[in-house]
Amino acid sequence: MSSSFGTMFKTTTFGESHGAGVGAVVDGCPAGVEISRDEIQAQLDRRRPGQSRLTTPRQEGDQIEILSGLEMGLTLGSPIALMVRNRNQKPGDYSNMANIPRPSHADYSYRMKYGINSRSGGGRASARETLARVAAGSVAEQFLRSAFGVEIIAWVSRIGAVEISLSESEIDGLSRPDIDATPVRCPDPEKADLMILAIEKAAAEKDSLGGVISCVCRQVPAGWGEPVFAKLDAVLAYAMISIPAAKGFALGSGFKSVTMTGSTHNDCFVKDGDRLKTRTNFSGGVQGGISNGQAINFSVAFKPVPTIGKAQKTADYDGCEVILEGKGRHDPCVLPRAVPIVEAMAALTLADMALQQRCAHL
Amino acid sequence: MSSSFGTMFKTTTFGESHGAGVGAVVDGCPAGVEISRDEIQAQLDRRRPGQSRLTTPRQEGDQIEILSGLEMGLTLGSPIALMVRNRNQKPGDYSNMANIPRPSHADYSYRMKYGINSRSGGGRASARETLARVAAGSVAEQFLRSAFGVEIIAWVSRIGAVEISLSESEIDGLSRPDIDATPVRCPDPEKADLMILAIEKAAAEKDSLGGVISCVCRQVPAGWGEPVFAKLDAVLAYAMISIPAAKGFALGSGFKSVTMTGSTHNDCFVKDGDRLKTRTNFSGGVQGGISNGQAINFSVAFKPVPTIGKAQKTADYDGCEVILEGKGRHDPCVLPRAVPIVEAMAALTLADMALQQRCAHL
Amino acid sequence: MSSSFGTMFKTTTFGESHGAGVGAVVDGCPAGVEISRDEIQAQLDRRRPGQSRLTTPRQEGDQIEILSGLEMGLTLGSPIALMVRNRNQKPGDYSNMANIPRPSHADYSYRMKYGINSRSGGGRASARETLARVAAGSVAEQFLRSAFGVEIIAWVSRIGAVEISLSESEIDGLSRPDIDATPVRCPDPEKADLMILAIEKAAAEKDSLGGVISCVCRQVPAGWGEPVFAKLDAVLAYAMISIPAAKGFALGSGFKSVTMTGSTHNDCFVKDGDRLKTRTNFSGGVQGGISNGQAINFSVAFKPVPTIGKAQKTADYDGCEVILEGKGRHDPCVLPRAVPIVEAMAALTLADMALQQRCAHL
């Protein structure tokens, strides 16, 4: 527990990286939603390793299989089971690690939790589990778009020391093709080149880099999010920090808000047709935990991936000092591939909030 | 929905700022735990307004009432209902805001959510709701201490531009009396003076300041936290961002991790008696979402409080431009009072994880 | 755990029979519902002991207090906290039972569960906890009536050997005043007299009687109930068997269905305006776990209350044989007072299903 996410739009994931496959059961998607298998596959392909020289050469070629919940391309209201079979398993690559907990990885804490040591390299803490999130998230996204016109766009805004800064209007104009135009999924081509250089340098040193992914959710109606605990921003934080390697979450102005005063940070209202909008959006589209109709934007910090080829002095389970050199094929930087994962978790959050809002008033 | 937090150690809060009172029902606290009413009250007193010149002069004098769940000072296993009666209600103070949604406050988004406009100034989005969290959190903390020796200490690490930085050994030595030694709850007395000056300056300008609260949880056994979604750090992020005015969450190295490489960021293992520990703790005590036995540490960014006396140009619900000058008695900076709230939410998170871990293996 | 009932319309109860009071927090009632305090009180009065010579002479005089969630008589969307203070506590009445687990009561199993022995006579297993259900159920009922016109009517259909049988059209015509016209809440006055005689005879023998309560829910729209587990009838069964002393649940034809064949039991369809209805209603208004628009009807069997004055040969906690003669003031038959409890649990079930149905299709 708990492998489930959501209250009314609930996703349960299953599968180990070295077992038969990974998958998700999406329970609570309303009936009558048109779901495109191709669109799910497209998001999986964006998460796939081996898309460019920046990512591991493994060619997983993950194909999504829809086991239930659809008929003639429409949701039935019943659970939608999605699965990707595992292929190309090479557990041997991990064999020298059998008695060594990898630093900053989940090996040690899992063993302490479950009292057993899974032989296979990774189990549930593997990035491969995120396949299931991406597939389920695509279902959520398709529901949100057809029901509300919601758009969710994430991009790499920082790799190591290279950072971009976009204005609100630049963010308003972003599309997924813009993001995918560079292999690092950074919409600023010049900064993207610098990011690529930084990643290649890290790869050459058998080291790894972290970074920041930013995300905007557009056309979210005002009123989504539940007081007191299940606030929209709180659930987004939960969703994002649950992604492997995530270390920080910031909504709107985030940590920069602490350098401002109330009078400069407050988002004052102005008339907008028969509603109100805010002149600025430091709040990131959420006030009191509830969407206010402005664009929802947030950022997620990812640490440098812990599995590196560079030699590390650490200890095995018996406490003996060892030198560990990772031999598996791993990305020097997961950020580009994590973009669809951030989008997926945002979609799963919003879909649940959208349904809960249906119960808000008489 | 959802006013509940937790799966096995579950807290439900209730109450509006201007109704009969606020309270919490804690369901799932194991039987046989000694609970001190005085300790709950002590944490409430730390949250109370009017403790110093830095906070609003309201003297709420909130007294905790334990309605159920205890007998002879021991928990029965049944729900523990806790309540604080409201006093000193002056709804009139908010009357000029009746038709004006306060900028960066929840008025507008609540109205959009519920389709009604609560007459009273604040409702559930009020900081007063956090009383219930602090009371419930104290129960959780007492359970955690008696069952595991867990210690939870939070402090103000930044106000506006004034920031402190503590070494791991300095953090190891912190106690609540250290924190409470300065009115801003910053353990560095010199920086505390600067923070006080900054808050007084903001107050004089009828403005407000934000800041950062840091927290350490000691003696948390390895193994707490649930893959895949309910990771310990993910639930902490959820808990923290659910606190009013929180805008960012960072575990361990947080956003700073992105400036490091895998080889410098990885926490390598060394022998520690018959277990392992890590040489560094950039992970903040959590790996793969599960505690690894090291100190858990994290930070939460709080925006400057939106309710200020300074004139703001905004719009009323009809879209007409208005000049708003808040007249209520509000803190220029909530950080010092939010310290026990952060501790409470950390305790509620850990108590739930502690119970879930009881189900992890045969 | 778990003191909560419901997913979207969620009620959490608290309170011991001999503590400060008992109460409920209703979270998830939509905003904008008109709630009458008097109507809640009226249902509590129907549950109250001492209404007639058939029930215990205790005059609890329980007054409902609404602590939160309402403003100007309308729900705010926030949790509705309801409480009844305990009065007239006479824990001494139970003192001779301190070391004797009462037969067929919860004393022994509670002690085995919690590893402690609550000093007070009853704790959470007390019938007094049902006060909280009735109060919360009245809120649910008021929501259901104002939103859908749903009517819920329960009555005593059997006491000991005395049983009534009503035709579907007689059931259609029942109202609460009809039910309350006899002190046993049996709508057949002649059978009611026989029931009263039976109860008086049991009382004279310091013994107790059980019986059956039947219930009909009218105007429930088709489509409520969730496959696969949270079927409307399954949740009703859960709700009913959670009532103290309930031993059996039957929907529609219930156990009598086993004497019929498919061809006689099937409810065939006929045209009904622009919808369909069924010619018979052996299904009790639920098919495949989902309401079909017909009246929902079910029955609940209650055992004879275990607390009796008659001497019983049993054992104390040490295993020593003892003769136990209950001295507390207890009803010889709880059925008449349990009628509003059955109604309350039906209302809580239906309110949750009503909200969940809002999420069923696009």
Added chain:
Amino acid sequence: MSSSFGTMFKTTTFGESHGAGVGAVVDGCPAGVEISRDEIQAQLDRRRPGQSRLTTPRQEGDQIEILSGLEMGLTLGSPIALMVRNRNQKPGDYSNMANIPRPSHADYSYRMKYGINSRSGGGRASARETLARVAAGSVAEQFLRSAFGVEIIAWVSRIGAVEISLSESEIDGLSRPDIDATPVRCPDPEKADLMILAIEKAAAEKDSLGGVISCVCRQVPAGWGEPVFAKLDAVLAYAMISIPAAKGFALGSGFKSVTMTGSTHNDCFVKDGDRLKTRTNFSGGVQGGISNGQAINFSVAFKPVPTIGKAQKTADYDGCEVILEGKGRHDPCVLPRAVPIVEAMAALTLADMALQQRCAHL
């Protein structure tokens, strides 16, 4: 929603009768439990159609596939995904029913719920969904047996008018081979013959029969079950009534309790080693919603299956009168095949309660 059952030992099922397959994800099974695939398969085989002339001749030959959660035959603590592929699909058999809601089946209520009409014959309301329950239930049963020695045995105690009655000591001696000795799974061979005759007569008339399944759970420790709502008996009732065609639930004395008085119905205590036991067990092993260490026994009434070959006068969706003659291959009586389903749901209930009990005291 909700296709999940359980809080800590949580099962989510998926799959339509005419899609790719049906399956379950079991989340929360503790790590380190030995799970036998053969034992899961054996229970599936007992549920399988075509075991004898009494059941439909379809040879589903369902083979269980374990997709995740096990390594070397031991649970990992991660979700256990189980799946059975659909074969032998003949949707055409149902084609003449496309516009006719089958009486007492879920067709009409599903259409009213979801606003769509699933083309395929059955969807989630199909008995085939119970495959997933049986597979998940076997996992739960294996956990319960290895951790506590719990035994769960169900049998057919009534078909139509033919009923058996077993003494407590006869029940104590029952084993699964005893049950499976007759094709109707009735442990009384003479009554079994009468039941077979009754079923054959119904089949000859293209009609169907209902009946009662009884179940005993042995070696359940005292203390399982949660006050106030999630009582062990209440959750059992929920679990059982969620099985297709179930119409009634009775714990212990059940509906017969109403014919007794408190003094005859109470289960008095006697010494049993260093614990207590009860002299009788009218309570069915549960008091105050919590197991008391005695055998848990209960019964479930199943209506005659609604799908029959006999002509029925009913209406199509347009309200036009039609004569419906079912042509699919369906059992005249599902009771024998429902025995492992009852066992599975009992196991899922008890496994969840076993885990929750781990959190009951300090």
